[in-house]
Amino acid sequence: DNVCSGELKFHYTVHTSLDVVEEKISGVGKALADQRELYLGLLYPTEDYKVYGYVTNSKVKFVIVVDSSNTSLRDNEIRSMFRKLHNSFTDVMCNPFYNPGDPIQSKAFDSIVSTMMVQAC
Amino acid sequence: MADDALFEFLHMEIVALVYKEQATREDIDKERVTCVSTLDAMGFRVGQGMIERFTKDCPTFKDDLDLMKFLCKDFWSTIFKKQIDNLRTNHQGTYVLQDNKFALLTQFSSGKQYLEEAPKYLAFSCGLIRGALSNLGLESVVTAEVSLMPSCKFQVVIQKL
Numbered sequence: 001d002n003v004c005s006g007e008l009k010f011h012y013t014v015h016t017s018l019d020v021v022e023e024k025i026s027g028v029g030k031a032l033a034d035q036r037e038l039y040l041g042l043l044y045p046t047e048d049y050k051v052y053g054y055v056t057n058s059k060v061k062f063v064i065v066v067d068s069s070n071t072s073l074r075d076n077e078i079r080s081m082f083r084k085l086h087n088s089f090t091d092v093m094c095n096p097f098y099n100p101g102d103p104i105q106s107k108a109f110d111s112i113v114s115t116m117m118v119q120a121c
Numbered sequence: 122m123a124d125d126a127l128f129e130f131l132h133m134e135i136v137a138l139v140y141k142e143q144a145t146r147e148d149i150d151k152e153r154v155t156c157v158s159t160l161d162a163m164g165f166r167v168g169q170g171m172i173e174r175f176t177k178d179c180p181t182f183k184d185d186l187d188l189m190k191f192l193c194k195d196f197w198s199t200i201f202k203k204q205i206d207n208l209r210t211n212h213q214g215t216y217v218l219q220d221n222k223f224a225l226l227t228q229f230s231s232g233k234q235y236l237e238e239a240p241k242y243l244a245f246s247c248g249l250i251r252g253a254l255s256n257l258g259l260e261s262v263v264t265a266e267v268s269l270m271p272s273c274k275f276q277v278v279i280q281k282l
Contacts, residue, residue, distance in 0.1 A: 037180060037181075038180070038181065055181075056176070056177075057172075057176035057177075057179065057181060057257060058172065058173055058256045058258070059257070086177060087177070090173045090174050090177050093170050093173040094170040094171075096166075100166075100169055100256070
């Protein structure tokens with residue numbers, strides 16, 4: 001029960017963060033004309049978590065949720081986590097057995113994500 | 122370089138195989154699955170993967186025109202070893218990409234010989250463009266036209282939702 005409600009909370013957090021991502025990327029053309037970076041930075045802080053966003057040119061959105069109590073993770077470390085995610089995702093995309101739009105089942109991708117999560121804690 | 126020839130030969134064999142398989146199909150199946158759509162679908166999936174890899178390290182595109190320019194320069198030169206020679210647009214979603222020496226047609230002729238065979242060898246590349254654009258968020262219809270080899274034009278019409 002506890003595990004399920006924990007997961008649901010994360011799903012909800014990520015869902016609401018997508019609205020912030022949309023806001024940021026639609027603002028790119030107007031105000032932030034020069035800053036066309038893929039990394040979006042801190043999307044919004046809640047009491048328990050900090051949520052970071054990244055969007056690729058192919059409109060794929062990556063969201064990282066970090067515990068607020070983890071103050072040791074710096075901005076450039078988050079950036080490099082996103083780069084690693086992007087690189088692994090590109091490899092998944094180029095895998096002929098992967099059908100774009102399907103959930104990712106690649107073990108290689110999963111192991112990269114797990115390793116990153118372990119390193120961040 | 123020999124490695125350029127690798128893909129050219131592979132592509133020729135793919136087209137030959139697709140057409141050979143079509144010839145052995147029942148008539149009713151022939152209507153459902155055309156060779157051109159098979160080749161286009163192959164190019165589509167390849168285009169999706171390639172654009173993901175090529176746009177990994179570049180900043181977001183300002184607008185559709187910026188995106189098309191990337192396609193004509195970086196994308197085209199990485200795949201076909203040269204840029205698109207001419208890009209025209211009506212600024213309303215239609216683009217014409219002209220390649221005066223298209224890599225997959227150079228071995229055919231430099232005039233009108235074998236002109237009727239050319240469309241078979243352009244289907245894959247049309248799919249390639251369509252797949253690349255699709256993954257960048259633009260649905261399109263891509264057709265190709267050849268009147269004098271090895272020059273050809275790809276017409277891209279962006280579908281507005």
